[in-house]
Amino acid sequence: MSPPTLSQWLLAELNQTAPGSALPRYRSVYEALRKAIMSGRLSAGSRLPSTRLLAHELALSRNTALAAFDQLLAEGYVSATLGSGTYVNDLSINSGSSSFRKSEPTRDKPPPGGFFYAGSSASRTSRPPAAAAVRQAPLSRRGQRILDAGAVAEQAIQPFVPGMDDFSVFPLKLWQRLQNKYWRDGRAQLLDYDTAGGYPPLRAAIADYLNVSRSVNVTADQVLITAGTQQSLTLCAQMLANAGHLAWIENPGYWGARKAFEACDLQLRPVAVDREGIHPDAADLATQPRLIYVTPSHQYPTGVVMSLSRRRLLLEYAAARRTWILEDDYDSEFRYSGRPLSSLQGLDTHDRVIYLGTFSKILYPGIKVGYMIVPDALVAPFRTALHDLQRPGQVMLQAALADFIGQGHFATHVRKVRQVYSERRELLVRHLQPLLRKRAAITAEASGMHLVIELPDRIDDVQLARHAAAQGLVVRPLSGYYIGQPDRKGLMVGYAYMPTERIAFFGKLLGTVIKNGAA
Helix, strand or coil: CCCCCHHHHHHHHHHCCCCCCCCCHHHHHHHHHHHHHHHCCCCCCCEECCHHHHHHHHCCCHHHHHHHHHHHHHCCCEEEECCCEEEECCCCHHHCCHHHHHHCCCCCCCCECCCCCCCCCCCECCCCCCHHHCCCCCCCHHHHHHHHCCCCCCCCCCCCCCCCCCHHHCCHHHHHHHHHHHHHHCCHHHHCCCCCCCCHHHHHHHHHHHHHHCCCCCCHHHEEEECCHHHHHHHHHHHHCCCCCEEEEEECCCHHHHHHHHHCCCEEEEEEEECCEECCCHHHHCCCCCEEEECCCCCCCCCCCCCHHHHHHHHHHHHHHCCEEEEECCCCCCECCCCCCCCCHHHCCCCCEEEEEECCCCCCHHHCCEEEECCHHHHHHHHHHHHHHHCCCCHHHHHHHHHHHHCCHHHHHHHHHHHHHHHHHHHHHHHHHHHHCCCCEECCCCECCEEEEEECCCCCHHHHHHHHHHCCCCCEEHHHHCCCCCCCEEEEEECCCCCHHHHHHHHHHHHHHHHHHCC
16 A cells, blocks of 8 residues: 555644634644654655645645745755755764764664655655554652652542632732732833832831741741742752761651652651650661751641740750751641640750741632741852842742732731631531540641541551542542551541532531541
């Protein structure tokens, strides 16, 4: 059977274009020709038909064919000689310098076959690669570790997904007005990269807020605006530790910190967590960590609060070992009983604590604005590194956020969201407890955006989470947050994103799943 002509093949390709596609016709022709060249159907040196002939055979205007050829010429796929025609360029690596060609092994020549058409000077092309020959691009060891760690990272907007705030409560129209003010003002400097560590009025507003609400010892100069906690963690690892340096992380702990540190080639030491927070044993204390990552106000994921004695131990240890403590205060705004807890940074008298915060949990996830409070000695180098490595921007958004805080809207929003989440938590506990009875226990503090249902050791929390997923409920197995063998089983249950009027229905459904699974 004779091979198809180029025009026949192009017609088949063009007929596969989705009806109603917004792609211009010339672009469809260009894409089809480029595909033929890159796959080897049109080999190097092949002469293309004239634009007049191609337009006739494809029932196109000649201008469409000319535009497609011009695009191929501009991108180097073909060359044209006046009076001679248009030819496919040699795109192989071996078309480079002669010295390079000598060092490269000879490639298999393309087999016979392919297109035939009037005026063609070539009649053979390479076959598409067999499926068995297709291989995934190899990853670095670092990249593989990142993929292997933290399988609980996926997010799904379904009932009880942990870590997801209800951004439908956010005052969107007010936020739009604040942003529009700056867009109308049109200050050019708000469109540039940021070189000062963040918009100065926002840094000042954050410093004032933290001084009052979290007892953080901070001036505006110590505040650095980042694109969220992940960027803050990565910057700390890049600036304060070398590859191979040791980092303590809580076990169980936040998968995002684990990934950030592994991406910087740090050696991780998981340190156990008990009812008072991180609990380093004698073997841990004998090591020399460069970084210690903790979530003292609401440990992630267990929800426990670090005791004062543990805080003092950690601070004294860090001062003696010249270790940096990274305090992630990710959801401290959500405490539903008692007075707000003071920060670890506020107790630090040796400048060993770097305080991390985010607006993604209180405003909306996609805002991607976080902040770091760094000791004075680190301000200049961190500000320089932030600019050189990240080229931060979004100054217009930062200006609107500064007004949102400065005009009192942030405090109002925090109070509103805190009341909503507290009510949802109380309702969930009320509907879960009768079904759990002695089978499981709700252990987390009355704070944050999730609670933990602790299960007997004999229960497979991974399997129980799958049973919940079959009912359309997304809960996370506590064992998935451990490095190594878990010493507790349980389920993380988010309640922030759950509409209040649906708490009873889904709470009873989850309770029934647990009751049946833990029977």
